Amino acid sequence: MDADFTPLTAADTPAWAALTTVLAQVDGTEEFYSAEDLAEELAEDGVDPARDTWACWEKDGTGERIVAAGQVRVRTDLLDGRAVALLGGGVHPDRRGRGIGRALMDRMERRARELAAERHPGAPVTLRNPGGLPADPVRPLLLHRGYRLSRYFAQMQRALPDVGEGEGATVPSAASRVAPPGIVPSGVTPAGIVPFRAELSAGTLRARNAAFADHWGSTTVADAEWAALIEARSFVPDCSFLAVDEAGDVLSFCLAQDWQDGPLYLALIGTTPAARGLGLARACIGASLDAAAREQGADGRPRFSGATLHVDADSPTGATRLYEAAGFAVAKTFATFTREVPALGS
Structure with missing residues (x-):
């Protein structure tokens, strides 16, 4: 399917929260967020939802739903002379394998480099992306795009x-x-x-x-x-x-x-x-x-x-x-x- 993305807004947070719940359950992350939590994220200092967030919508039997979402942040300080960009998001399990994740990553990576250039002109950039559990389907995509496994974190x-x-x-x-x-x-x-x-x-x-x-x-x-x-x-x-x-x-x-x-x-x-x-x-x-x-x-x-x-x-x-x-x-x-x-x- 052709992925059509729009920026996330406060009005979108219930649908966004519904997606994060599905991802938490299916991918085993247990990262559950309420609509109120996500609205706070959009309002945080330094976040420009119009440029730093994305939602991919589609119609289903009950109306519209978000089938993919992502956001980018760049830290305020350099790390060993490099800007650090944090990319995060996900695609609904029943819409994976259709190029949506690739299209979302294209947008996030491009914006990450733009935002890093705005905050840290001339500094090289470390793109950082969560790779989930061993079976997470995002890992092959990340490896294909030139990412490497850098660190393990235990829950x-x-x-x-x-x-x-x-x-x-x-x-x-x-x-x-x-x-x-x-x-x-x-x-x-x-x-x-x-x-x-x-x-x-x-x-x-x-x-x-x-x-x-x-x-x-x-x-x-x-x-x-x-x-x-x-x-x-x-x-x-x-x-x-x-x-x-x-x-x-x-x-x-x-x-x-x-x-x-x-x-x-x-x-x-x-x-x-x-x-x-x-x-x-x-x-x-x-x-x-x-x-x-x-x-x-x-x-x-x-x-x-x-x-x-x-x-x-x-x-x-x-x-x-x-x-x-x-x-x-x-x-x-x-x-x-x-x-x-x-x-x-x-």
Whole structure:
């Protein structure tokens, strides 16, 4: 079929959400988004929906539906002298093999290079695209277009602790478990594990940028991008915890999100380099799990079915071992594909 694309708009988000639900179920990504979540994405700082997003529509027996969608973002900072473009999207399973994915990739790659040239003139570009699970049909397309498998990421999950038992990291006794027995990290007081609050946001951003400076593919998160994260409807501050020192500086963090009905998603976990090895991240994770176990929905039933996170399988910090020690187990392994292209016009 001939693919006819139009930009995504706020009015399209219900149909877009319906597509993402099908992709999450069929491709096994479990990445579910509501229409409200997607509307927030379109409104984020630096996103121009008219130029950075695409939807392919077709009529079916009940009206029109989106059978493919995509979007492009370019990070604000360079990574090793290269602009980093993030491409994402998908094609409805019953419309694959008809050239729609190829047409969508043509548009996304072209726009990625244009946007990179606008933000980082003269810089070469790394195109980054999620490759899903091993059987994901996008992988042959990516390889055909010159992408290579660059990194594996593990999805890990666990059950929540029983209410009353907990993980031993509730706020009043946090310092007693943030280090091996008899060792309390210097500067961390018994109230050192605290819930996220607005006045600690800037300090948490500084800690995030310091913690991820040595992570693969990571760049500095700018203020506007950070604001979008902590102001999003998916952010759960009551289940997000920080380790702070006596001066109020953030040393470690575990920030949580709620995507549709299901598990609590631990979206960002990290520790500043100087504070690693003290058990702070595990204490923050434990506090988040304890808080999530106590959360109830409007019907009085548990709000979350468990907890999940993603981790770089080759993280230099040994994060996978940390999460295994916190009770998480690998459920799936995803891949990221990249392609290096020159600056537009070079």
